[in-house]
Amino acid sequence: MYQYNADDTAFLVERVDQFEKQLNRHLAGDLDAAKFRSLRLRNGLYMELHAHMLRVAIPYGILNTEQLRALADVADKYDRGFGHFTTRQNIQYNWIELPEIANLLRDLSAVGLHAIQTSGKAMRNITADPFSGLTKDEVEDARPYCELIRRWFNIHPEFSWLPGKFKIAINGAKLDETALQIHDLGLNIVYNEANELGFAVYVGGGLGAAPMVAPEITPFVAAEDIISYLESVLRVYNLKGRRDNLKRLRIKFMVREHGAVEFGRMVDEDWQQTKNNPELKLNMDELAKLKKDFALPIEPVDLAGFTDTVDFNYSIWKKNNVRAHKLSGYSIVNISLTQLGTAPGDATSEQMRMLADLADKYSNSELRTTKRQNLVFPYVRQNQVFELWQELAKNSLASPHQGTLAHVVACPGGDYCDLAKAVSIPIAQQVQQRFDDMDKLYDIGPININISGCENSCAHHHISDIGLLGLKKNEQEFYQITLAGETLHETAIGRKLGRSIAGAEVVDAIEDIVNIYLDSREEGENFVDVFKRIGITPFKEKVYG
Amino acid sequence: MVDDNEVITVVSEQGQTVELVSVEEWIENIDSLAASGKGVLIKPVDDVTLLKDSLNKIALIALDFVGFDDGRGYSQAALIRNRWGYSGEIRGINTHLDQLQFMLRSGVSTYDLQEQYQGSNEHDYTHGFSICYQAAANNADMKEKF
Structure with a gap:
């Protein structure tokens, strides 16, 4: 590693x-x-x-x-x-x-961790695919590029005092696990017609009060030119981005005002003057070194003849929490930190140490974190998954609800955060309590619910099947519901259902929405498929009718 | 910096008093202002590309860093020093202790602090970092890793 x-x-x-x-x-x-x-x-x-x-x-x-x-x-x-x-x-x-x-x-x-640029009007921690380097459908492992770009933006002398915060995502897989197009800047690894590796660049995405899906500003920048290209994007933003209106600081407003084509032209005009500067070329020797450092730390194992244990609870958990690995004999295991009755994403120090012990034993001492607030064990031998599950179950971490409706994503909310207009975690808990029957959850299937306590949208409610945004009206907590946002196959912002709903009634509304989905669903359709086919009206009628 | 009868001057590194004019004034009278040894005061809102062709006639460039969070001066400095190769003095005015290394790396060569803080050592902020991860106008005294 x-x-x-x-x-x-x-x-x-x-x-x-x-x-x-x-x-x-x-x-x-x-x-x-x-x-x-x-x-x-x-x-x-x-x-x-x-x-x-x-x-x-x-x-x-x-x-x-x-x-x-x-x-x-x-x-x-x-x-x-x-x-x-x-x-x-x-x-x-x-x-x-x-x-x-x-x-x-x-x-x-002392262990290589830090809080550098995790907030403020600067370039932030890069969002990456937690399954980088692990799956067969990958275009390219994004991690070496993530690391080179992470280094580049550390206390950058020119770009550390930007108009607004600047979030970057880098994706190297066919299915986008990073929600690339809701970032200020998204890099999607692609090969061009000459089979050279590079990046399609998306600029101006974001959630918040004015959600926007980032448009592509160029379909291809060669890997070795990516630093100079990024510098040009940042320079155009730093010099010409809005600083006059506190609600329009993010680059999405600049891209919207100029249009993606004109913004791309401004970047290109700057870039033509720097793209041949040898100091700005990506260091290919360092890249080669990083590729070695990030290479799989495991060898394939032959598990011919192995049959996994059959156990009702284990099988349910496995169906939703274990993914195929590109290397034979291995699996990728998701561990949900979202337990009934606790805050989503919270882990106690005891849990962290226990997970570290388990990762030492079962996953080559490595873990990944995900945007659904899970931890991932990237290298688990298939004949040890059952054993791992038993250990997790013993520690109440083998929740089978990962990937079901009961796995709610929530920000810390009004109990912890100054900005929040509403509590997120208690609502998440009520949802989990309402839908606690595993048979029902499996019938419902993989619906995402995300709850943000304010317009800063930390829980990404805009890109969830069912999104909740906390609001305050006359000192009462209300929730605005959005439906059918997505990022995995294509990026779409959820549609507003209608007027916001009082906190006491919001779980009823969610149940209504789920019931419309269940009544309307045809074979193989997920929530977004149903929504696209029947539209928003049946959901409106049920919730407000 | 002295503000005397609306004439803004700075004392250059060489000890000469240099009168500053705005970007608009400069581009309207380049030759006469150059002949009389004027400098240019660049504000954050100014478009520095207007100066590109006459840069080497400017005796001294002053960049105004008045707003702590307004980072335009860093890009202005980088363009003037790094891209267009201006070799004269670039003076940061209204500058901030905590941003000195960012500013100097971007190409500013001398500076006037907006406010002094007690008990702080300027060197901690001009040389706080010894390692850098990106090319810049001035990475002197730093170990480059990129």
Whole structure:
């Protein structure tokens, strides 16, 4: 597995040292408040309702077990014994004391983890496919490119004070697990007609109050030119993006105002002057080295004659949580952190350590995180899946509801977050309680429900089968429902069902929606298929009728 | 920087007092302003491509970093220094301690801080990082890794 070298670790320490000085100046009253805000956000630190929240990056979603144990230690030493795995492959701690932050970050830097640019108006942690390098249908393993681009945007001297936040996704698979087109910038790995590898570039996606699907601004940039191309996108945005209207800071507004064609032309005009600059070419030697570092750490195994255990609960769990691996003899195992009665994405330090032990034993000491707030074991031998399931079940982590309606994705919501207009987690729990019959859940099949506590859309409600957005009306919590958003095959923003619904009635509305789906469904149709065929009206009539 | 009867001046690195004019003034009277040794004061909203063809006639360029979160100056500096090869002094004005290394790497050569902070060492912020991951106008004293 790829690990940072001494330079990379030294860089992380330099960053902590500098942030510690800034924190000390703030605590001594010797740093302007607005400047401190800007600086602390770039280090992942939010001042929240009850305490301070720190967002730690899990670059492109990959963790080794040493790192997971370090995250568990941080949870115990500096927080209240748990962390929240987010929809963007980060982990958040909600109860951090200011004077302890530098020590916390130093502990993390020792294992190659950091909070650099996890917030603020800067380039953010890259979203990547959690199954990178594992599946047969992949165009190319995105991770070496993710790492080179991650390095490039660390404290970039020119692009660290952008008009707005800037989120990047990189996808190398045929099915898009990254939700590429809802990012400010999405890179899709493609081969051109000459069979050269490069990227199709999408710019200007985003959720929030004005959701937008990013248009393609160029169908192909050769891999070696990607850094210069990215610099041109960022330069055009940095110089000409809107800074005058706080609600129009993201690049999506600039792309919308100019149009994708004109925006692409502006980028190209800049790029023509830099694309041949040798300093901006992707370092192909480093790329080759990274490809070796990210190569599969396992050899195929011959399991001829192996038959898996038949057990009712195991089989149900396996159907939804185990995926095919490209290497014979192996499986990919999803572990749902969303348990009935607990907050989606939350893991206790004990769970983290237990999962680290299991990953050491069953998954070559590596884990991945996903936008559905799961952990993935990427290298499990097929003849050990049952054993792993037993261990998970013993620790209440073999929930079979992953991939069903009861696996709700939710942000931390009003219980933890200053920005939230509504609670997300209690609603998620009510949904789980309403649909707790496994037979019914299997009949319903894979419907996604995502609940965001405010328009910042941290739970990605716009791209879910059933999306809920928390609102406040006369101090009461309401939820706006959107239907049939998707990203896997194509990207579409969910349609608004109608007027928002009071918190006490929202689970009834979800049940109505599910019932319309069940009554209308034809053989092999998923939720989006049904919605496209019958339209929004039957859902409206049932919910508001 | 001195603001005297609406004439803005800076004292250059060589100790000369240089009068600054706006980008609009400069492009209207390039030859006479160049002949009298004027510098140009660039604001964040200014389009620096207007200066491209007359850059080497400018005695000194001042870039205004007045807004902490307004990052346009970094791209302006990079274009002027790195892409167009301006070799004269680029002065950052209204600059901020915490951004000095970003600014110097982008091509600014001298600076006036907007405010001083007690108990802070400028060197921590001009040289806080010894490793860099990207090409820039000025990576002096840094180990490059890209």
